[in-house]
Amino acid sequence: MRQMEIDDQTILTVLTVGLVVSAFMAIYLDEAVYSVASLACTLILLAIIYAIYGAIFAAVFQLAAGVSTLAVLFLTGEMLSEKTTERQSRKKIVFAVIIGLLLSIPTLYLTVPIPVLPSSYPQLNFPEEIWNLRSIDVVLQGVVILIIALGIAIILYEKKERKK
Numbered sequence: 001m002r003q004m005e006i007d008d009q010t011i012l013t014v015l016t017v018g019l020v021v022s023a024f025m026a027i028y029l030d031e032a033v034y035s036v037a038s039l040a041c042t043l044i045l046l047a048i049i050y051a052i053y054g055a056i057f058a059a060v061f062q063l064a065a066g067v068s069t070l071a072v073l074f075l076t077g078e079m080l081s082e083k084t085t086e087r088q089s090r091k092k093i094v095f096a097v098i099i100g101l102l103l104s105i106p107t108l109y110l111t112v113p114i115p116v117l118p119s120s121y122p123q124l125n126f127p128e129e130i131w132n133l134r135s136i137d138v139v140l141q142g143v144v145i146l147i148i149a150l151g152i153a154i155i156l157y158e159k160k161e162r163k164k
Helices: 008-028 032-052 056-080 090-103 105-109 126-132 134-163
Strands: none
Touching: 008 032, 008 090, 008 105, 032 056, 056 134, 090 105
């Protein structure tokens, strides 16, 4: 039996198309749980693409940040979104997948050259640079948490006002 060989370009094409389709589905779907699941797929595919290109630190960071973001989005989406009794029709989901596939066509035909860094470019020690920038990282994490808390407070306030 003949084994089918899949080249790297085919794998990247499938991952890229999946990335665009899942990102479109995350925006298009009405129910919060399905949108968060599509966003999870998007973040995982992006981390895989980072890993394929050799950016392991970026892939790990993408997964770590994505998991925490998805946890917050899933909980807030589940608790704060209105429950709908109607299910989304299969036609609407298939339509969204087709639109996502159409949006991914440019990824199949357009390429972006990856610049090669000159050998004189200083090599950075990633763990050392991350450690040196830790204070900025902590401040930015605090800002993200503050924005999330502020967003939840605004949503709860509007929900309370609507009930009055």
